[in-house]
Amino acid sequence: MAGKSPVKKAASSDSTPIPNPNQFKPPQISTKFTSPAVKSEISSIPTPTPVPTPTSRPPPSQPSSIDADIIHVPSHSRWFSWEKIDSCEVRFLPEFFDGRSPSKGPNLYIYYRNSIIKLFRENPSRKISFTDARRALVGDVGSIRRVFDFLDVWGLINFSASSAPSKPTKDTANNNKSADAPSLESPSFAATTSKNSSTSRRFCGACKSLCTIACFVCDKYDSTLCARCYVRGNFRVGLSNADFRRVEISDEAKADWSEKETLLLLEALMHYGDDWKKVAQHVGGRTDKDCVARFIKLPFGEEFLGDPYSKETESVFETNKRMHLTPLADASNPIMAQAAFLSALAGAEAAEAAARAAVTTLSEVHDTTASKGGRGSLARNMRRDWHLAEALFLSGAEADISSNGDTNLNAPGRTYVDVNSLLEKEEGDIERAIIGITEVQMKEIQDKLVHFEEVDLQMEKERQQLEVMKNLLFIDQLNLSFRRSYALESEEQGVDNVKADVF
């Protein structure tokens, strides 16, 4: 590192020191990716934006001088910059970016975020609480809380070396599948990767019913709730959705799948493909449903091993497959996050059933484009399941399709795009029609104006004529009165001729 401030490595986490903005020099940030497997999860987060110099431009008006010269920020928050909004912020806090409410826009988000961070950095050794932050900000407390939590989780506020270890443990607890930072919003990602506890029979703490499919365990108070109670929010006042993690019973009740069984499963899949009964036989000791359930839950990298059908003609599909499946694993995509959340809530079987229903309906529509070969291969079916389930969720959701999704959707995506273009055309037509109407109305008005002008002119003329007539009349009257007076005079003089002249 070329900068003058040394890189301070915190004891148990990667952190990058960011020099005090008042120092006005662009810091060279070097991060050392040291060891533990957990950390690799954190540091493997893709950083789409180029590595910025987060505080190379000093924030607008730093009111007080900052005591600590160096502010630590964890390496996975390298993307942060005062003026820019990173894509992970858009993902985690979509409410500011989906344009649903006009005043809740990216500017508002930047205002909240920067004020909270400034507030923290005024005194970095002290953690700021949510209440401090929301007192100082204008806005509704729900959104402020979400921004605050987001910054907290990503270590942009309240981050000091001593508090770092808490995050890695949260990572392992929550997400195995996703490669991104922990998400507080949907804890039920823990669905498939929960730490299984030993007891096989579980009773719900609230409604005292036997937990069958899945139960939710709170570690803090060591209580268990059945899925119904959890969804209804039937827990103690001090708890929230985030405190519970989902624990699958059906898996547990029959003990975990051993390595051998998984291997047998994969072998069977290679040989038998779609025939789950044979697969179940091959694995031995598991019903076909179990096998399917287990297969779905496998991290899909394993699926690429030894799939004979896909290697030859369907290499294209394989790459598609990879793209299909990774979004599922990428839980940060909000739509897929929702999809995973919903499927976790509904249970793997229900999600599978929904996906299969989607297969049948959608395959009728997209028969030609969905599958090239006529061969029924397991891999393709599974891929189609997810592909169509994904399409199902997407068609239900109204969010925009991220670039990930674009490359993934073949037929449904194309129709969606077509529909979009049709919509645009319609809108264009409507606009043109409206323009035409307004033009016509303007012309009408103009014609009226011209007409009125003409009428006005005519009136003027008539008035002038009237004036002239009035003048003439006046002259006549004058004449008359003169002559009368003259006549009277001459009458008095006793001349008769004048009288005759007048009349």
Place this chain on the structure above:
Amino acid sequence: MKPPASASWKAPLKFRMPTAENLVPIRLDIEVDGQRYKDSFTWNPYDPDSEVVMFAKRTVKDLKLAPGFIPQIVQSIQSQLADFRSYEGQDMYAGDKIVPIKLDLRVNHTVIRDQFLWDLNNFESDPEEFSRTLCKDLGIEDPEVGPAIAFAIREQLYEIAIQNVTSARENRINKKGRRGAEHFPLSKAGGAALDLMKLFNFRSSVVRKRKEWDYYKPILDLLSNEDVDALEAKEERSGR
């Protein structure tokens, strides 16, 4: 859907806050074991109910209050939200309404007094933005003033909106037709709005009379510590 009693005025809309965001002003004043907690903030009624609990928990933790506060806070917030929601299903009469909004707040060391007109029909209005701009223009450094201003505005708008709901109901009962729409016998704010409407007809100009200038500009005061203490003591005494 309740049909309007007379077709000659604008159809009543569904009740909502006349602002861009349909946020509810919440005021808390709870006393437990000798500890008193007063607070006010805006809440988004579309947040799930679990948010209320979480918020109460965090606030108690952050402010180091006794844990007995949590259920009380939750209950208070929920009852205010329930009130808001009970109005939500009903109709709100939205006529031409320009109402005066008054600010008279003391937040820590800052005292602000102001009065301005607000268009109730403008559903894109944003008290938060107004408050941010006001603080920036007046150079208020205390960051807690902004939310207090926004909250005060929102609270007044909320009360006026509630009155509109009840008056809409009365109008339908009385069936006075258009005449009835212009009489708001019970609501003071309605009376004020009406006067303003008379002001804005074509006979008078839009420019304010000189003698009213003093009422309509913001007055900002910064108090010293002793003043703050004195005022607080006075408030507590009058509160009791």
